[in-house]
Amino acid sequence: MPDLDPEEFRRLGHRYIDWVADHRAGLESRPVRDDVEPGSVRRRFPTEAAEEPQGLDALLERVDEVVVPADTRWQHPGFHAFFPANASLTSLLGEIVAGGLGPQGMLWSTSPACTEVEQALTDQLARALGLGEAFTHPGGGGGSIQDSASSAALVALLAALHRTSGGRWRETGVTGDERVYVTAETHSSLAKAVRVAGLGERGLRVVGFAPGTRTMDPHALAAMLEADASQGLVPAMVCATVGTTGTGAVDPVREIATTAAPYGAWVHVDAAWAGVAALCPEFRYLVDGVELVDSFCTDAHKWLLTAFDASLLWVRDAAALPSALSLTPAYLRDSASDSGAVVDYRDWQVPLGRRFRAMKIWAVLHGQGLQGLRAHLRGHVALADELARRIRAHPMLQLAAEPSLSLLCLRVRTGGAQLEDQAADEAADDRATRSLLAEVNASGRVFLSHTQIDGRFVIRVAFGATTTTRRHLDELWTIITDPVPPTTLR
Amino acid sequence: MPDLDPEEFRRLGHRYIDWVADHRAGLESRPVRDDVEPGSVRRRFPTEAAEEPQGLDALLERVDEVVVPADTRWQHPGFHAFFPANASLTSLLGEIVAGGLGPQGMLWSTSPACTEVEQALTDQLARALGLGEAFTHPGGGGGSIQDSASSAALVALLAALHRTSGGRWRETGVTGDERVYVTAETHSSLAKAVRVAGLGERGLRVVGFAPGTRTMDPHALAAMLEADASQGLVPAMVCATVGTTGTGAVDPVREIATTAAPYGAWVHVDAAWAGVAALCPEFRYLVDGVELVDSFCTDAHKWLLTAFDASLLWVRDAAALPSALSLTPAYLRDSASDSGAVVDYRDWQVPLGRRFRAMKIWAVLHGQGLQGLRAHLRGHVALADELARRIRAHPMLQLAAEPSLSLLCLRVRTGGAQLEDQAADEAADDRATRSLLAEVNASGRVFLSHTQIDGRFVIRVAFGATTTTRRHLDELWTIITDPVPPTTLR
Numbered sequence A, B: 001m002p003d004l005d006p007e008e009f010r011r012l013g014h015r016y017i018d019w020v021a022d023h024r025a026g027l028e029s030r031p032v033r034d035d036v037e038p039g040s041v042r043r044r045f046p047t048e049a050a051e052e053p054q055g056l057d058a059l060l061e062r063v064d065e066v067v068v069p070a071d072t073r074w075q076h077p078g079f080h081a082f083f084p085a086n087a088s089l090t091s092l093l094g095e096i097v098a099g100g101l102g103p104q105g106m107l108w109s110t111s112p113a114c115t116e117v118e119q120a121l122t123d124q125l126a127r128a129l130g131l132g133e134a135f136t137h138p139g140g141g142g143g144s145i146q147d148s149a150s151s152a153a154l155v156a157l158l159a160a161l162h163r164t165s166g167g168r169w170r171e172t173g174v175t176g177d178e179r180v181y182v183t184a185e186t187h188s189s190l191a192k193a194v195r196v197a198g199l200g201e202r203g204l205r206v207v208g209f210a211p212g213t214r215t216m217d218p219h220a221l222a223a224m225l226e227a228d229a230s231q232g233l234v235p236a237m238v239c240a241t242v243g244t245t246g247t248g249a250v251d252p253v254r255e256i257a258t259t260a261a262p263y264g265a266w267v268h269v270d271a272a273w274a275g276v277a278a279l280c281p282e283f284r285y286l287v288d289g290v291e292l293v294d295s296f297c298t299d300a301h302k303w304l305l306t307a308f309d310a311s312l313l314w315v316r317d318a319a320a321l322p323s324a325l326s327l328t329p330a331y332l333r334d335s336a337s338d339s340g341a342v343v344d345y346r347d348w349q350v351p352l353g354r355r356f357r358a359m360k361i362w363a364v365l366h367g368q369g370l371q372g373l374r375a376h377l378r379g380h381v382a383l384a385d386e387l388a389r390r391i392r393a394h395p396m397l398q399l400a401a402e403p404s405l406s407l408l409c410l411r412v413r414t415g416g417a418q419l420e421d422q423a424a425d426e427a428a429d430d431r432a433t434r435s436l437l438a439e440v441n442a443s444g445r446v447f448l449s450h451t452q453i454d455g456r457f458v459i460r461v462a463f464g465a466t467t468t469t470r471r472h473l474d475e476l477w478t479i480i481t482d483p484v485p486p487t488t489l490r
Helices: A006-025 A056-070 A090-099 A113-128 A148-162 A189-194 A219-229 A255-261 A276-279 A281-287 A319-327 A335-339 A357-393 A424-444 A471-479 B006-025 B057-071 B087-101 B114-127 B147-165 B187-195 B218-231 B251-265 B275-279 B281-287 B320-325 B335-339 B357-391 B422-442 B472-479
Strands: A142-146 A180-184 A204-208 A235-239 A267-269 A295-299 A311-315 A398-404 A407-412 A451-452 A456-464 B142-146 B180-185 B204-207 B234-241 B264-272 B295-297 B311-315 B397-404 B409-413 B449-455 B456-462
Touching: A006 A090, A006 A407, A006 B006, A056 B087, A056 B114, A056 B357, A090 A357, A090 B006, A090 B057, A090 B087, A113 A142, A113 A311, A113 A357, A113 B057, A142 A148, A148 A235, A148 A267, A148 A295, A148 A319, A148 B187, A180 A189, A180 A219, A180 B422, A189 A204, A189 B147, A189 B204, A189 B320, A204 B449, A219 A235, A219 A255, A235 A255, A255 A267, A276 A281, A276 A295, A276 A357, A281 A357, A311 A335, A319 B187, A357 A398, A357 A407, A357 A471, A398 A456, A398 B449, A407 A424, A424 A456, A424 A471, B006 B057, B006 B087, B057 B187, B087 B204, B087 B357, B087 B472, B114 B142, B114 B275, B114 B311, B114 B357, B142 B147, B147 B187, B147 B234, B147 B264, B147 B295, B147 B311, B147 B320, B180 B187, B180 B218, B187 B204, B218 B234, B218 B251, B275 B281, B275 B295, B275 B357, B357 B397, B357 B409, B397 B456, B409 B422, B422 B456, B422 B472, B456 B472
Parallel strands: A180 A204, A180 A235, A235 A267, A267 A295, B180 B204, B180 B234, B234 B264, B264 B295
Antiparallel strands: A142 A311, A295 A311, A398 A407, A407 A456, A451 A456, B142 B311, B295 B311, B397 B409, B409 B456, B449 B456
């Protein structure tokens, strides 16, 4: 038998676990990002795959040689870029069990455990987040685990297209009249979903911000919906974002849902990063109005201690996704599915196959409890609050956006005595901000990313790596306020 | 810090590895499928998630109680249903390293190692499968790892729609005139991709079989393409299947590609299950004509010893997928991407985020070598050949489809003395075949699935589980030819 026998796997598995433990324990002795020349990793591989087995002990040496020095370390406590990707050690234990079981949960019958653990845990999480019983499976809705919020947005859109077509979409496709409403802060995955679904860029309508905010203006939405509907266009979906990628802005879900309702548009909430924070009562405002929407998505794999990929998508109507997506060829028909007593999750997603992703979420819930998860979330929010406090008090720095949970944006304030020339001042500030970001990242001790606000360059700080603590905030502050040249780490 | 510290992970990780080793070693003492009542797993979970941590040692006990007795065991050596899902222990080691590193490879810069290992290994595999240099990254094409062949088909279709629209698809979406050509044996994921892309069922054209086969008739394809084109419809994509799900039929790729070429249609090869067998010179016929196609997909996670999900998709034009799918918001712009010297794999797929899936494929290639992989594939093909030999010699059984690699279909032949009433004979045979399948599966020792051929019910046997050997073929034969009542295993 070509695969390892279980005893050899036991020996090697212990070694591999030790490797992971050592790697994680040693993360801080490495830079957050290596300085990698494009092509340098590929060149370490021979053109042809080896004919003979090379041994799995030796693989770890190759990984140490080739991979470890050429990576961006998302699990490093100094990683504050993009959004976090919490590949917690807790969740890795769940992945090990999932891999050991190795089911393929496309149908209930192909792994009842895989399907029902997912149902049970998404029900528990719906309650813990305050989504309400309507989003649970017993309540007539239900949750599922998608690979990413991008895919969640896509399937929500497909359900929306099917519903707003009166059920004709499956047969006749899109008409080109369907419109999807977002803002300039909405994640690019919505534009991608609109494109994938065949609507083209003309299918995307960008609603303006309410004055002085970066959140969707319900009045502007109302006007746009009315104008479109009066021209015979079809408002298919409105996406409200809870915690935008750029600045963490929170769209007014309740007002958006109320505004969209008369037009029959599907309302999807993309709370990919921020939604999990609703586990804490003080952040429950994040799900205000959710009882009025059709679908709600938040990622366990960003900030809920769960290794990518595990995006949670709830719908209020359990039939919505299967109505749009089901197909049953002969080789997939079975009596359990025909009975209607079970969920076949392949009908909730684009791929047919599925891993037992619920196992890693179970490990997280079991290993941390809701208390542990709340402590994790609150810890990072406190870091952002503290950093904001320091920025406000600093003469050369400025908050470009107030903190939203554990995210904030800052810029350099060069002094700007030239009040007569605001554009020149802003350009100087932007140059200084770019320069600061480059210097800070060159330290190797932290990694920050950037975005634009009103056309201006700003530095984004998103706390959330599993091991980031107050000490790392202090280190970040030191580096920001006194940038150091690239260290000997490199 | 709420997550495990590395030392606690080390201790628990060893325990979890031991659990996996014990579970795999004990698989044969359990039935392939448990008899599960719908809802019985969900009911074992409390309504609310626990507030306090419950401990990760205790989780394994819960898994033993709740999950293990309620599963379908895809890794059991008696699992011969659907297609295999090779969650090899070898590949699990790769997943452990990937989880330990925990990168998110959406951009080259967010994990150069994740991106370049994927490039290097898909290049090696393109060569090992005989796809030719055109499908490698240095050759101007390139491979990627998708979650599933369904997603691979979808992105190939999106690239096809973009190309056949002359680049207008991104802006204006589909027109409704696009057509996609398949056969009645094509996997349902193609119909799903057509639906997702907004073409509706009318976008799918089912080409007839060549006489006496279950493979696409190039003459029928030619006629359909010509008729459609002359009506102003747009042949967007033709999907040739190498190893259909039902019977393992192999469409004539070369003739199909030649036929499609004058119409500018994208030619996609779905070789999800069978394609990997082209690693063996004697099965290299599976990729005949591939130099004429635009994309080729085969799953490492079915029959190539790699845990789900890892579907390999190669394209001949590396720009095809990014041209259709790229979107660059401010927060994802970076200098490496802008330089054009690197691949950003987010533009090759629907989701934005991606795991380090190449690590598990590396473990398989490193741990097995091409020799080990060929031995694995050949072993299962030999089992199907031997089973076919026995069926041919058996008075009450009949091959409903000749073996294709490790897959065959069989039916019961009840005797059929009523030559004057063929329909009655066939109905009697079908009833007996259904009854045999039910009895065989009720044994708990093996699990077979079924399909339809020309409207008739047949039993499918797909060898390919990592641990299935000659002994398991003998056991299957005993059960088929002398069905036993449900054993005490249950």
